[in-house]
Amino acid sequence: MSGNPTMNDVAREANVALKTVSRYVNGETNIGAPLATRIQEAIDALGYRRNLAAASIRPGRTSRMLGLIIGDLSNPYYSTIAGAIESTASDHGYLLTIGSSDEDGRRHDQLVDRLMEQRVDGLIIVPPTGAARDWSKLPPPIPALVFLDRPVDFDQADAVVADNAGGARLATAALAERGGRRIAFVGDSLDISTMRERLAGYRTALIEHGVREDPELVVTDAHRSVDAAVAIRRLLNERAIDGIFAANNRAAVGALMAFRDSGARVPLIGFDDFEAATLSTPAVSVVSHDITLMGEAAAEIVFARLSGDTSARRTHVLPATLVLRGSEDG
Amino acid sequence: MSGNPTMNDVAREANVALKTVSRYVNGETNIGAPLATRIQEAIDALGYRRNLAAASIRPGRTSRMLGLIIGDLSNPYYSTIAGAIESTASDHGYLLTIGSSDEDGRRHDQLVDRLMEQRVDGLIIVPPTGAARDWSKLPPPIPALVFLDRPVDFDQADAVVADNAGGARLATAALAERGGRRIAFVGDSLDISTMRERLAGYRTALIEHGVREDPELVVTDAHRSVDAAVAIRRLLNERAIDGIFAANNRAAVGALMAFRDSGARVPLIGFDDFEAATLSTPAVSVVSHDITLMGEAAAEIVFARLSGDTSARRTHVLPATLVLRGSEDG
DNA sequence: TTGTAGGCGTTATCAT
DNA sequence: ATGATAACGCCTACAA
Numbered sequence: 001m002s003g004n005p006t007m008n009d010v011a012r013e014a015n016v017a018l019k020t021v022s023r024y025v026n027g028e029t030n031i032g033a034p035l036a037t038r039i040q041e042a043i044d045a046l047g048y049r050r051n052l053a054a055a056s057i058r059p060g061r062t063s064r065m066l067g068l069i070i071g072d073l074s075n076p077y078y079s080t081i082a083g084a085i086e087s088t089a090s091d092h093g094y095l096l097t098i099g100s101s102d103e104d105g106r107r108h109d110q111l112v113d114r115l116m117e118q119r120v121d122g123l124i125i126v127p128p129t130g131a132a133r134d135w136s137k138l139p140p141p142i143p144a145l146v147f148l149d150r151p152v153d154f155d156q157a158d159a160v161v162a163d164n165a166g167g168a169r170l171a172t173a174a175l176a177e178r179g180g181r182r183i184a185f186v187g188d189s190l191d192i193s194t195m196r197e198r199l200a201g202y203r204t205a206l207i208e209h210g211v212r213e214d215p216e217l218v219v220t221d222a223h224r225s226v227d228a229a230v231a232i233r234r235l236l237n238e239r240a241i242d243g244i245f246a247a248n249n250r251a252a253v254g255a256l257m258a259f260r261d262s263g264a265r266v267p268l269i270g271f272d273d274f275e276a277a278t279l280s281t282p283a284v285s286v287v288s289h290d291i292t293l294m295g296e297a298a299a300e301i302v303f304a305r306l307s308g309d310t311s312a313r314r315t316h317v318l319p320a321t322l323v324l325r326g327s328e329d330g
Numbered sequence: 331m332s333g334n335p336t337m338n339d340v341a342r343e344a345n346v347a348l349k350t351v352s353r354y355v356n357g358e359t360n361i362g363a364p365l366a367t368r369i370q371e372a373i374d375a376l377g378y379r380r381n382l383a384a385a386s387i388r389p390g391r392t393s394r395m396l397g398l399i400i401g402d403l404s405n406p407y408y409s410t411i412a413g414a415i416e417s418t419a420s421d422h423g424y425l426l427t428i429g430s431s432d433e434d435g436r437r438h439d440q441l442v443d444r445l446m447e448q449r450v451d452g453l454i455i456v457p458p459t460g461a462a463r464d465w466s467k468l469p470p471p472i473p474a475l476v477f478l479d480r481p482v483d484f485d486q487a488d489a490v491v492a493d494n495a496g497g498a499r500l501a502t503a504a505l506a507e508r509g510g511r512r513i514a515f516v517g518d519s520l521d522i523s524t525m526r527e528r529l530a531g532y533r534t535a536l537i538e539h540g541v542r543e544d545p546e547l548v549v550t551d552a553h554r555s556v557d558a559a560v561a562i563r564r565l566l567n568e569r570a571i572d573g574i575f576a577a578n579n580r581a582a583v584g585a586l587m588a589f590r591d592s593g594a595r596v597p598l599i600g601f602d603d604f605e606a607a608t609l610s611t612p613a614v615s616v617v618s619h620d621i622t623l624m625g626e627a628a629a630e631i632v633f634a635r636l637s638g639d640t641s642a643r644r645t646h647v648l649p650a651t652l653v654l655r656g657s658e659d660g
Numbered sequence: 661t662t663g664t665a666g667g668c669g670t671t672a673t674c675a676t
Numbered sequence: 677a678t679g680a681t682a683a684c685g686c687c688t689a690c691a692a
Binding site: 016017018019020023030031032035054057058059061 | 661662663664667668669670
Binding site: 003049050051052053054056057059063065072073074075076079080082083084086087090095096097098099100113114115116117118119141253256257260274275276279280281292 | 333334377379380381382383384386387389393395402403404405406409410412413414416417420425426427428429430443444445446447448449583586587590604605606609610611622
């Protein structure tokens with residue numbers, strides 16, 4: 001046996017015309033019972049399976065596939081997004097093809113090209129931290145395109161982002177309202193746009209509460225949990241901080257490590273929920289932006305565009321909410 | 331403009347033959363410099379992108395796509411597997427299409443059909459808990475097929491599984507060696523094959539240490555963490571247990587909840603690592619089977635088969651290791 | 661209800 | 677080095 005059986009093989013086996021097999025396979029009703037039986041028997045005998053790739057190249061036919069590019073599928077943050085998108089895609093009868101950019105601009109661009117060449121009907125992208133493709137010079141037509149989680153300066157696409165500044169402001173304000181005057185900001189590099197927004201929200205809250213910002217209390221190089229832990233131990237020992245806004249969940253985990261190691265503890269609020277948050281004592285309060293909702297929203301926007309929604313592209317900002325669990329009181 | 335530009339459009343624009351464009355796009359070397367320039371200009375002008383779906387229908391050509399079916403992409407356990415497979419696939423220039431079965435047999439079967447019709451070159455499957463497709467009557471040819479994490483009775487496919495029994499035996503033995511004589515088994519339904527294997531390992535260890543099994547100490551209906559917590563609180567209060575083997579990480583989290591709520595604590599070892607394990611005090615010891623390694627192994631097997639490895643299909647059993655962190659001493 | 665002819669975008673064959 | 681022509685597997689006209 002050389003390759004996979006084709007419709008033609010089935011037609012020959014069943015002594016019918018190719019088109020009749022096509023009709024049968026596609027569930028069209030106008031087929032005589034005897035022929036239908038013969039065709040099904042031929043299909044079973046040959047182990048025929050239709051070739052959707054071949055079908056999809058016909059004009060008017062689509063691949064019924066969505067593409068998703070994220071940083072790293074192993075990261076629970078991204079996989080939650082991916083899961084929400086996959087689930088929504090599945091509801092619409094779509095398959096999801098996923099690529100991880102590892103936050104690398106080149107890899108990201110390769111994935112964009114590959115997925116477009118694969119003719120996905122829609123593309124959802126979490127842009128990498130580093131410089132990526134200049135979207136403005138990407139020639140149309142591009143499929144339904146949605147940027148997720150991070151804003152991109154390209155008005156031909158929709159975007160779904162969380163209210164990072166608003167959430168950071170909520171958290172910092174909660175700490176200030178409980179008397180915090182030396183509240184630390186602990187986060188990752190400001191090359192990451194979400195970090196810049198969260199720092200801006202932190203500053204807004206400080207200003208609103210009449211607190212002068214102390215640059216010594218702002219840490220923006222905590223890439224891993226242990227980095228954050230080291231920085232926070234130092235802040236606790238040398239800077240007399242009385243509150244911590246942990247700008248991502250790695251920073252929050254780092255704070256827990258620092259508390260454990262140093263025996264000291266100050267009020268703490270994190271950004272983005274994490275599994276250990278409810279298990280520690282007291283439980284860690286966090287700003288939660290619902291990434292599941294973000295993923296679903298992005299997918300639904302794609303499907304809206306696919307079904308003809310031509311309204312102006314826009315950026316959808318999803319609210320961030322403060323989940324207080326106790327750690328904000330120290 | 332009607333559709334996407336095609337090779338034909340490029341050929342007309344550049345005043346060359348179709349085949350010459352094909353050669354250029356596919357990086358064949360035997361092309362004159364002047365034509366190459368004209369073709370590239372035409373490509374840029376038209377915004378041409380090749381259609382891999384169309385290319386893949388030619389005989390001998392493949393889709394360079396892998397399919398993966400798991401329970402739920404939002405679940406960190408599965409997404410870790412998915413991430414490892416995606417990473418390996420990416421190294422081989424392959425894209426990964428993922429579907430979640432939600433542990434539903436029907437949905438699982440649909441995904442198998444869909445991915446096969448999409449002509450993925452290889453298929454990696456975590457079979458759902460419930461009854462799934464009868465693989466034995468699936469007509470060949472099937473793409474390179476690997477079952478992951480759970481054994482399936484089908485000798486036409488490879489399988490990669492963890493040593494569940496061995497790991498459970500290690501954990502239970504560690505508890506018994508520390509004096510445990512009333513060691514509880516807390517896990518999910520025995521409909522799940524891994525649970526059966528872990529229970530078997532638990533029993534083996536008890537026998538080896540001369541401990542008579544007490545059926546009252548075996549819980550096999552803890553589906554969620556809270557279920558496990560409730561059961562464990564009861565065991566602590568009414569059954570005087572002196573050790574807990576938590577047969578999955580939800581059960582381990584449940585144990586932590588029960589300890590917190592009841593104030594009591596006994597030696598504990600879990601199965602499968604989880605983020606909170608190292609943050610609690612004492613840190614939770616676990617049997618760890620490296621699911622990243624499992625995913626990589628599965629993908630590498632697929633690629634080996636794709637490149638012509640025709641050796642007998644086999645089941646690869648990956649070792650489970652005991653990671654002691656303190657909780658085994660109570 | 662069934663069949664015939666043609667084309668989708670690409671690559672392969674075989675010429676020039 | 678370049679090109680004309682025929683597939684690939686399927687579907688959409690348009691007959692019969």
